[in-house]
Amino acid sequence: MTEVEIHTDGSCSGNPGPGGWSCILRSGVHAKELSGWELSTTNNRMELTAVIEGLRALKRRSRVTVCSDSAYVLNPFVKGWLAKWQANGWRTGKEPIKNQDLWVEAARAVGEHDVNFRKVKGHSGDPLNERADELAVAATQQAIAALRSGATV
DSSP states (O other): OEEEEEEEEEEESSSSEEEEEEEEEEETTEEEEEEEEEEEEOHHHHHHHHHHHHHHTOSSOEEEEEEESOHHHHHHHHSSHHHHHHHTTSEETTEEOTTHHHHHHHHHHHHTSEEEEEEOOTTSSOHHHHHHHHHHHHHHHHHHHHHHTTOOO
16 A cells, blocks of 8 residues: 655635645655645635645555644544544534534545544644645735735635
């Protein structure tokens, strides 16, 4: 089974506001950088989108380590919250979870691979975390430029 590391990050200017996501996929000597943006989003949505897009980019079932500095992304997987949300109809008690559309997609994408999650400390010199941050911020700047040129949500 192919082993892949995916380093992810999300960025947002305002919350909500224009935002960007990025992921860096590495397997052996191969690496691929992906990024994208939305005109109106939140930082949490961009963090989660980065994970989803990284997993979607894989062409076959793989053993994956997702590296993220986002507790919002990590905790539901690492602490078992995601399984509880699913069992409870995507609710935390009486309230529906926020960003349910993305959590449903994330659960599906993770289920297609053998995935582990690893916490990395943000802005602490980890080269791939720093690069993922640069890409996400650049994508956010693209969203801001699109808004300034008259794009609509």
